Amino acid sequence: MLFDLFNHWVVITLMMSGLYIVIAHGNLIKKIIGLSVFQTSVFIFYISMAKVDGGTAPILAENITQYSNPLPHVLILTAIVVGIATTALGLSLVVRIKEEYGSIEEDDIQQQDNQDLADSHLENKA
Amino acid sequence: MIAHLPILQVIIPLMAAPICLLFKRSQLVWLFSLIASGLAFIVSVLLLQQVMQSGVISYELGGWAPPWGIEYRIDKLNAFLLLIISGISTVVLFAAQASIEKEIVINKRIYFYVLYLLSLTGMLGIVATGDAFNVFVFLEISSLSAYALIALGKKRQALWASYQYLIMGTIGATFILIGIGLMYQMTGTLNMQDLSQRLPEVVHTRTVFAAFAFVIVGVCLKLAMFPLHFWLPNAYAYAPSIVTAFFAATATKVAVYLLIRFTFTVFGVSFSFTTLPLQTLFMSLGLLGIFIASVTAIYQNNVKHIFAFSSIAQIGYMIVGFSLSTVTGLTATLLHMFNHALMKGAIFLALAAIIYRLGNADLKNLQGLGRQMPLTMAAIVIGGLSLIGVPLTVGFVSKWYLLMALIEQDLWPIVVLILIGSMLAVIYVWRIVEVAYFKEPLDKNAPVKEAPLSFIIPIWTLVIANIYFGIDTRLSVQVAEAAAQSLFGASL
Numbered sequence: 001m002l003f004d005l006f007n008h009w010v011v012i013t014l015m016m017s018g019l020y021i022v023i024a025h026g027n028l029i030k031k032i033i034g035l036s037v038f039q040t041s042v043f044i045f046y047i048s049m050a051k052v053d054g055g056t057a058p059i060l061a062e063n064i065t066q067y068s069n070p071l072p073h074v075l076i077l078t079a080i081v082v083g084i085a086t087t088a089l090g091l092s093l094v095v096r097i098k099e100e101y102g103s104i105e106e107d108d109i110q111q112q113d114n115q116d117l118a119d120s121h122l123e124n125k126a
Numbered sequence: 127m128i129a130h131l132p133i134l135q136v137i138i139p140l141m142a143a144p145i146c147l148l149f150k151r152s153q154l155v156w157l158f159s160l161i162a163s164g165l166a167f168i169v170s171v172l173l174l175q176q177v178m179q180s181g182v183i184s185y186e187l188g189g190w191a192p193p194w195g196i197e198y199r200i201d202k203l204n205a206f207l208l209l210i211i212s213g214i215s216t217v218v219l220f221a222a223q224a225s226i227e228k229e230i231v232i233n234k235r236i237y238f239y240v241l242y243l244l245s246l247t248g249m250l251g252i253v254a255t256g257d258a259f260n261v262f263v264f265l266e267i268s269s270l271s272a273y274a275l276i277a278l279g280k281k282r283q284a285l286w287a288s289y290q291y292l293i294m295g296t297i298g299a300t301f302i303l304i305g306i307g308l309m310y311q312m313t314g315t316l317n318m319q320d321l322s323q324r325l326p327e328v329v330h331t332r333t334v335f336a337a338f339a340f341v342i343v344g345v346c347l348k349l350a351m352f353p354l355h356f357w358l359p360n361a362y363a364y365a366p367s368i369v370t371a372f373f374a375a376t377a378t379k380v381a382v383y384l385l386i387r388f389t390f391t392v393f394g395v396s397f398s399f400t401t402l403p404l405q406t407l408f409m410s411l412g413l414l415g416i417f418i419a420s421v422t423a424i425y426q427n428n429v430k431h432i433f434a435f436s437s438i439a440q441i442g443y444m445i446v447g448f449s450l451s452t453v454t455g456l457t458a459t460l461l462h463m464f465n466h467a468l469m470k471g472a473i474f475l476a477l478a479a480i481i482y483r484l485g486n487a488d489l490k491n492l493q494g495l496g497r498q499m500p501l502t503m504a505a506i507v508i509g510g511l512s513l514i515g516v517p518l519t520v521g522f523v524s525k526w527y528l529l530m531a532l533i534e535q536d537l538w539p540i541v542v543l544i545l546i547g548s549m550l551a552v553i554y555v556w557r558i559v560e561v562a563y564f565k566e567p568l569d570k571n572a573p574v575k576e577a578p579l580s581f582i583i584p585i586w587t588l589v590i591a592n593i594y595f596g597i598d599t600r601l602s603v604q605v606a607e608a609a610a611q612s613l614f615g616a617s618l
Contacts, residue, residue, distance in 0.1 A: 093285060
């Protein structure tokens, strides 16, 4: 019973560890990695959903009678592209953040932002 | 040509975006983007006309019949939304050239327009499509370009805000993707219309229940519904002013649209509002959003922050109307989407004009601006009155419908709470009025000049729309009511 849903266990494990990394880690790169793991779990979910036991690729040929559902596989190609775009954009943002703040730790950045805000408040009073 | 309107709506800005890269001068790109957005607006007007006359338009992409092919399905609800999005986008773009001259470095201006048009494409696509997976794709098109647009902001905080938005937005979109996958698993279809017919057969399964939960949470993240709103204030405050004006007026409306589309059309009213205590949940979260965000807005020192928090509060009103799940409640929500786009568009464009002259939008710098930039400040005041819900402005119309919907259900305590919530808006609008009109200018020797015409024209177009639709409510109310009725009609 448990083994029947092996794919789903993989999906859930990856999904939860991915989300956990995003939430728990303060390092911006680790967050992006967590996000990627999270997204990957969804890819596996779609792919395993469409797989038919013993099925091959959906090709029109004489001896092929059983084949997997191609649609979710194609859908996930799109989602993979989206995932890559997100990761690339996220990482390039991290590069820019490192240039501007000199750090990629969430706490550091937040602290610097708070400092900036406090400075401008002081200006307000002056 | 007329038969292809639904796809033209999306394809015009999509094709225009890469073409922008061919131009060398940013003025030309601006003109080109303005034309593209204007064309999209004309298409949306034609679509709305057609839908109001002859009902739902179904467009088969590439000639593949739904549910196998992707279908663009334009009914009254999306036609209304398409009109809001493309209209606001065009008006806002009008002021873009002058505004980004001050806010974006010269070699990035062309990319600004590319991203802007892509973001517009994404939003129009989300609304136009009748295919659940297509929604995800367009959602990511609009979000990815939105992250980049926000990161173009002048201050370094923009980068951090954009990063946070990216994390939250991606989690939200992936949740929606999971939900769509679960739905596909149960029904074998992605077409929304087809889904709505096949889901009832399997409605009792836990899978559908999980799909519903994932979709709703994902959409609420995008919606910035309280308490999932933390990405919004900084993203709006540090983005380039034009981007803020565009997103504040449209982006959250698209998310509200998705919420309505999924709950009413795809899952159906009876499932959506009975399996989960959605009514109580959304009602209380909506009200909490109104109060907490309004009170936070009162304590902000940056005017952009004030109105960003006010946006979260206004989303609260839409959620309250939605949570009633009655025709009047939904009409109020739809009206408020239209009206809020008009007010926030006007206010944030006026702020863009102020930033054009002052370089920032700190409250203290607004001293005496009432006399120095009378037209711009007057626009903020009228927009603010509209936020409060003063009669003769659009804000009054939607509040009125919301209160009627609540009274219909005998929810008197909520009526009182909504009225008190509106009073909170008086406080934060008054803070701005006080500084701008009752304090002496900071530097009398160097008076600030009124904003240039390229700002005044779009700002006042929106302000006049604010007043016009506050008095002559025929168009907005008629369309919103018809859309709300058709949503309930489809599900009964």
